[in-house]
Amino acid sequence: QVQLVESGGGLVQPGGSLRLSCAASRSIVSFYGMGWYRQAPGKQRELVTTISSGGSTNYADSVKGRFTISRDNAKNTVYLQMNSLKPEDTAVYFCNAHSQVPLRDYWGKGTLVTVSS
Numbered sequence: 001q002v003q004l005v006e007s008g009g010g011l012v013q014p015g016g017s018l019r020l021s022c023a024a025s026r027s028i029v030s031f032y033g034m035g036w037y038r039q040a041p042g043k044q045r046e047l048v049t050t051i052s053s054g055g056s057t058n059y060a061d062s063v064k065g066r067f068t069i070s071r072d073n074a075k076n077t078v079y080l081q082m083n084s085l086k087p088e089d090t091a092v093y094f095c096n097a098h099s100q101v102p103l104r105d106y107w108g109k110g111t112l113v114t115v116s117s
Helices: none
Strands: 005-009 010-012 019-023 033-039 046-052 055-058 067-072 079-083 091-099 102-108 109-114
Touching: 005 091, 019 033, 019 091, 033 067, 033 079, 033 109, 046 079, 046 091, 055 079, 067 091
Parallel strands: 010 109
Antiparallel strands: 005 019, 019 079, 033 046, 033 091, 046 055, 067 079, 091 102, 091 109
């Protein structure tokens, strides 16, 4: 079991930046990967970015070049640096931890990001 707690969301103007944090209740090194997903009003949850235990990253096309995922294993924390934010980035952002053995996904409760002038 692991609890994931997101923080750092808020209201930001278009073109602005935010950094989200995901703090885990235990070590994250054993997870196959960690990631961020988002769900906009009236839409399905979608993948934003993932980072493997080895540090490999993957990004949705819509955020490439603007968002950066990173992890600090010593702090059991994953970060999402979001730059050049757009109104279409408005969503609840969820942290995910993916375990291969047992096969299971863990989710945080989410943090709201609103991009608006």
